[in-house]
Amino acid sequence: MIRIRLQSALVGSILxxxxxMVGSGCxxxxxxxxxxxxxxxxxxxxxxxxxxxxxxxLSVYSVRDAMARGAFQTPEWxxxxxxxxxxxxxxxxxxxxxxxxxIDGHELEYYDPISDQIRNKGILGLARHVLPVPSxxxxxxxxxxxxxxxxxxGYLHGFAAYSDAHLSIAASLDxxxxxxxxxxETASVFTAYLLEVDVLxxxxxxxxxxxxxxxxxxxxxxxxxxxxERQFHFTLLSDHGMDFMPAPQSNLVVIGDELxxxxxxxxxxxxxxxxxQGPYAVPVPHTRVSYVSLHTDSxxxxxxxxxxxxxxxxxxxxxxLPSPPSDPGVARPLEWYGIWAEGQLAxxxxxxxxxxxxxxxxxxxxxRLNVAAALAPVSGFRVISDDELFAAVRRGRYPxxxxxIRSGLNPVGVRFPADVLVSFREHYVSRGFSLPGG
Numbered sequence: 001m002i003r004i005r006l007q008s009a010l011v012g013s014i015l016x017x018x019x020x021m022v023g024s025g026c027x028x029x030x031x032x033x034x035x036x037x038x039x040x041x042x043x044x045x046x047x048x049x050x051x052x053x054x055x056x057x058l059s060v061y062s063v064r065d066a067m068a069r070g071a072f073q074t075p076e077w078x079x080x081x082x083x084x085x086x087x088x089x090x091x092x093x094x095x096x097x098x099x100x101x102x103i104d105g106h107e108l109e110y111y112d113p114i115s116d117q118i119r120n121k122g123i124l125g126l127a128r129h130v131l132p133v134p135s136x137x138x139x140x141x142x143x144x145x146x147x148x149x150x151x152x153x154g155y156l157h158g159f160a161a162y163s164d165a166h167l168s169i170a171a172s173l174d175x176x177x178x179x180x181x182x183x184x185e186t187a188s189v190f191t192a193y194l195l196e197v198d199v200l201x202x203x204x205x206x207x208x209x210x211x212x213x214x215x216x217x218x219x220x221x222x223x224x225x226x227x228x229e230r231q232f233h234f235t236l237l238s239d240h241g242m243d244f245m246p247a248p249q250s251n252l253v254v255i256g257d258e259l260x261x262x263x264x265x266x267x268x269x270x271x272x273x274x275x276x277q278g279p280y281a282v283p284v285p286h287t288r289v290s291y292v293s294l295h296t297d298s299x300x301x302x303x304x305x306x307x308x309x310x311x312x313x314x315x316x317x318x319x320x321l322p323s324p325p326s327d328p329g330v331a332r333p334l335e336w337y338g339i340w341a342e343g344q345l346a347x348x349x350x351x352x353x354x355x356x357x358x359x360x361x362x363x364x365x366x367x368r369l370n371v372a373a374a375l376a377p378v379s380g381f382r383v384i385s386d387d388e389l390f391a392a393v394r395r396g397r398y399p400x401x402x403x404x405i406r407s408g409l410n411p412v413g414v415r416f417p418a419d420v421l422v423s424f425r426e427h428y429v430s431r432g433f434s435l436p437g438g
Contacts, residue, residue, distance in 0.1 A: 041186040043230050045186075046184075046230070048233065049230050049232050049233070050190070051180065051190045051191075051234045051235070052190070052235050053192050053194060053235070053236045054097075055194045055197050055198075055236055055237070056197060056239055057090075057197050057238065057239070057240060057241070058242075059238075059241040059243075060081050060241055061243075062201070062210055063213065065207070065209075065210035065213075066210045069214060071213055071217035083400045083404070084240040085404060085413075086405060086407075086408040086421070086423075087421055089106050089107060089289060090239050090240065091103055091144070092106050092414050093239035093240055094142070094239050096412060098147045100147060101143040102411065102415050103413065103415070104415050104416055105293070105415070106293055106414055107287075107293075108120050109287075111293070111418075113270070116270060118268065118282065118284060121433070147191060148192055149183060149190050150180070150190075152193075152195075153171050158195070165199040168196050169197070172195075173216065173219055177219060179192075180192070200212055201242040209242070245427055251428045252429060252430075255430055258308075258311050261311065262311060263279060263307055264281055264304055264308060266281065268282060270295065275299050279303045281295060281296040281300075281308075281420065282295040285431070288431065290423070290430075291421060291422055291423050292421075292422040293421060294418055294419060294420040294421075295420075298320070298419065301321070301322070302338060304419075306344070306345065307343070308340075309341055309343055310343040313424050314422055314424060316346075316369075317339075317340045317341075318337065319340075319409065319421070324350060328350060334350035336348060336350050337349055337350075337406055337409065339369065341369075344365075346365040347365060349361065351406055357386070358385075359383055362376060362377045362378060362382075363376075371393055371398075371401065372393075375389075
């Protein structure tokens with residue numbers, strides 16, 4: 001029996017715009033040549049082949065839409081949901097999922113505290129999303145891409161995906177299953193990456209994404225029917241979901257223009273600045289994403305986070321606390337984190353890394369964060385394990401809130417995490433940089 005599992009993510013979105021550069025090299029020619037050589041393997045040596053399809057931006061909503069229309073209907077299909085890390089962004093999330101070498105920042109554009117400057121600014125950061133890969137030695141993509149047996153259809157695949165996602169995904173599926181057909185003759189595991197579903201979700205319609213998944217479902221079924229000599233186990237997994245909430249032009253946030261409205265000075269570097277002279281931060285606008293990274297002096301994190309949370313476009317801000325507002329009476333050093341909303345510290349909590357336990361204080365605004373009031377202690381602090389806390393907050397508006405904030409503010413998958421992370425309200429996104437000419 002062929003057993004298949006489908007996995008998707010619950011929350012988050014990321015939007016990128018395309019630019020392309022032409023390169024040269026021989027890797028794709030070699031790839032095409034090697035995969036055109038007919039070869040037959042012995043099915044008894046790999047009777048089971050596990051296929052992992054990493055689908056960027058695969059939303060649980062889209063999967064349910066497609067299933068309601070007849071996709072993934074055989075009994076072997078099973079749908080489970082996953083919770084995307086925060087901030088919800090592709091490169092960092094794939095890095096964590098695949099346990100690949102850490103990337104520098106949450107996005108390709110990031111602040112480097114060693115050189116004290118923003119790297120890959122503007123069009124350069126954007127271009128790296130779609131740069132061709134002329135050879136292994138000139139691959140400018142994130143390290144996690146090396147985990148895939150199939151990831152792109154030619155030099156300009158990224159550019160093609162953003163130019164015409166419908167045409168691009170058709171070619172990608174042709175090449176993916178063609179490659180799988182050959183690899184399955186000898187390999188027991190095959191991995192592939194599909195970009196186009198993410199592009200369809202951002203630039204087209206929810207129904208268009210469901211159409212693409214319907215086609216994928218049909219292609220998988222046809223492929224398995226052609227290969228009865230082996231059992232194929234397909235797993236579809238995602239880095240983040242898609243909420244399909246449009247952001248009107250008036251809600252594109254230019255974070256550098258917004259910071260002064262709440263008394264925070266936007267700067268390009270941190271060197272030589274005196275925190276006693278007022279709050280400041282280095283914003284990393286990058287492109288159209290639903291959050292923004294801010295970097296500042298550690299002593300200014302509470303003030304910067306509190307001020308920025310007053311902006312009408314902002315839902316929450318989060319950051320590490322230099323010290324807790326009240327003493328939990330623990331001799332061991334704890335990590336402390338704060339969550340701000342509407343200019344106030346809505347909740348703070350501690351984490352004991354030695355024991356994998358959280359310290360939740362009494363008298364905090366748990367309701368604002370859609371956290372069950374039953375978690376709040378009557379007085380003092382409640383100590384709760386990571387597993388228990390996950391079970392209590394894995395659903396709701398902010399699923400797995402405490403772990404996701406903690407891991408997002410630490411070097412987990414990224415070398416230089418933000419000091420303050422800004423999460424926008426629904427229908428608001430960072431505008432990012434502008435292309436020349438507007």
